[in-house]
Amino acid sequence: MKIKYNLLKEEKETKARLGTIETNYGTYDTPMFMPVGTRASVKGLSPDELYDLKAGIILANTYHLWLRPGEDLINEAGGLHKFMNYKGPILTDSGGFQVFSLARPKDITEEGVKFKSHIDGTKLFLTPEKSIEIQNKLDSDIAMSFDECIPYPATYEYSKESVLRTLRWAKRGKDVFNNPRQSLFGIVQGSDYEDLRKLSAEELSKMDFDGYSIGGTSVGENKETMYRMVSYSTKYLPKDKVRYLMGVGDPIDIIEGVIRGVDIFDCVLPTRIARHGNAFTKYGKINLKNSKFKHDFTKLEDDCDCYACKNFTKAYIRHLITLDEMLGARLLSIHNIRFLIRLTEDLRECIKNDNILEYKEKFIKNYYGDIDYLSKKTTGQGD
């Protein structure tokens, strides 16, 4: 079946939306956070552990699975769900983002994108049709259109050219799309130009996708700019379809995104920083490698219900991380993903109670203290 979005309530003072999304594998509440499992695995975690975290949709990556093990092998296994034994919904990214990090501008043509494999340097060519064909075979629940994610800053001329091309690519992908149990999303681009975001969102809407993504954020702009890009996008998207802000998962960015009408987020941040020894807490991110935690026999967070917080101390997790024991990264991944999912649970309550701005103020005060987070730069990828 195609996914179905049900809008239940809008928050009184903001554009925040409470809703549900019906999928092949159950109905889930939004706003929601999707853990990332690039290569058909959320690094270090089993499906059972993901269910315990109350994860709903997870993300896998077309580009990576295309190269290894190949879409035909996964098709032979009976599709992505059977292959990895995940009994929840799966969304596949289109490979557009890898283009952004692996290709050079001159390799992008109307037909598709030339780039080199990050594994062995093999020359590769990806087109909108090819991306969709792979995703159809992977048999994920939601496929993404193949888009161009441009760096920031970008000139108006280049941004416009790119937006128009991405629109043509979206149309081409949709035309060859042929998996009836799969849904297809379009991706809004347009850098930080409101008229381009508007053009992108409106043209995609005319094509009637099953949901819409916001791409091209978190590519080197500051947070204030990112929030503007999000506003420019949700403003022109239909209310009866789900909105997904791609690649965003800093806690405050999730809050700001929800306030601007975003329903779904995904991000590698919780698992990546976990592997590097960091944990989200409501009083800011902490680095367990810091010597101050050596004798700290308290939990990561007192009120967290995750397996790591229920069973282990900071001193122990620090010990695991400093010695590079696998369990350390696993425990921090569990905690960090649960932290973001709990955040979305809180935000859903706030939408019901019409007090999301209060929640945000309190969150920022706890998390950032006096830090001016709005001027913080997002990471410039692809360099």
Place this chain on the structure above:
RNA sequence: AUGGAAUUGGUGAAGUGGUUAACACGCUAGAUUGUGGCUCUAGUAUGCAAGGGUUCGAUCCCCUUAUUCCAUC
């Protein structure tokens, strides 16, 4: 006891009669946003066993002492 060799940071070590003593590990911090999987960035010896001497200048040359290792009795 005699002869020989050595002694450089927390560790393994490179090195030179003359601006900031290489590198690695460790340690201390920081980074990380549609994942190029243990990554990246920065800091980390006012010091070259101790004392004395030669020299414009010594970690580097000489002497004494201490310690360690090897060989022989």
